[in-house]
Amino acid sequence: MTTEKVRVNGESEPNEHGYRSYSLGEFTFKRDEHFAHIDWPTGHHVMAVEPFLKALMRDIAWNFFYGTVNFDSVIGTVNHYGNVDLFAGRFNEDYRKAEIDHLENFPHDEIKATFEAMLGDWVNESFDPFAAPQETGSAYGDKDGNNYEAVTRSRVTAKRMVGLPDDEPLRSDESGYAVNRMFADVDQSEPEVSVEPGYENEVSAFSLFKYLSRSDVTWNPSVVSVCKDSLYCPTTEEFILPIIHGNDRVEWFLQLSDEIVWEVADRETGRPRANVVMKAGDCAAMPADIRHQGFSSKRSMLLVWENNSSELPGMIARGEALNVPVKF
Amino acid sequence: MKEYKTVFGSLTNFTKGGVEVINDSPQNYVFSNIFDVASRAKPWEKVAVAKNMEYVIEAIRAEGVSQWRIASHDEFALVMDGQVTIELLDPDSVTADVARTGSMALDGEPSGKKMGTIVARRGHMSLLPANRCYRISASDPSVILLQTIQGPDTVERWASICQTR
């Protein structure tokens, strides 16, 4: 748990609302009671501070993720795995036409440090940007304490499989993970495992549904099993995905429970392409040239399946990999 | 307090969503439903429902007793409906061809040391460790989702399982 504020370059003294401002290259970020204000040489943009902080939280927690993380239709980042673009209007057809879009590239560690400092300063004590709307207080108002514990949660990344000795632990009441109110009816029994001596590291099973029913965060895929570069990244979803994810590779969704609706648009322009309605057992690919945002009324379990191969974005850029996973 | 109902699918009770096209082709989303696929599959058929380069996720209708199988890499079996028993064996001599991906079936019963058994129900995920033999049985039709790499027994029939219009 981080208990002390980390100071970064480009950070101002607190303004009249108690919040510091931050600069990254020619971008500046300021907050007041209601809004995040983002300025760059050819334009400026305002976002309500709650969706801004929820998006910022995901961008940091996922280490800029795969491809583009759009905070909204204007602001976002593109991960180049080692360095990161921060942009305004780059993936907005009209901003591009008007030539008021702006993009700057930063070393990964520099933009990460500034984003972390901003999130730490701008999130008040009562607000948890990972929580569902009814499970957290307000993001708005003047500066009122901090919630470093919530904003520095470490993301679960199993090395082989959750529950193995020396790997990510299971979740229980005792370890601080209660069953979520919307998953109160999920079976909590574990599989029956009998192991011959000496095979404790290999004979292993756990209840993934129990594990997910006890997730304390929403829209936060975390790795539970690893087959080389094939990563199972299940997550529990409630309300709206706080970012619009622009793929740089194919990713897959398997709906484990309940229902999510995805709005899919063109990655470059933001023009709508499709709505994808996913119910329990449904399986769908997100092509590598789209952006998508999900909506989940009841908290649901979603298996996000990623191919972590570092060669994929280059292969797609060179036309060696298809934007869609299979042709038929 | 209001009671929420969590909806899981099963072989006998599932509802499909779908792709509502605005300016696109539904084929781009390779949209299927694993219970739909398993309800129309033969026992132990390994039908790919998701594919990303060499990696696949297979929907498997578990019913009766499977062959013994082995892979040179870890695989993970998630039970999505029903109940299965997994037997694991440390083989004396049989080893997976390291160049091979996916699992391969073994003839008959391999000799080796018993490692243990797992009884897994809906929502339970089991490790099928690399270079070990496994056999799965299910007294009632069940559904397994298998995280693995495409192999010789992976079945691809996208046009018949996916939304095309």
Ligand SMILES: [Fe+2]
């Ligand atoms: Fe995504």
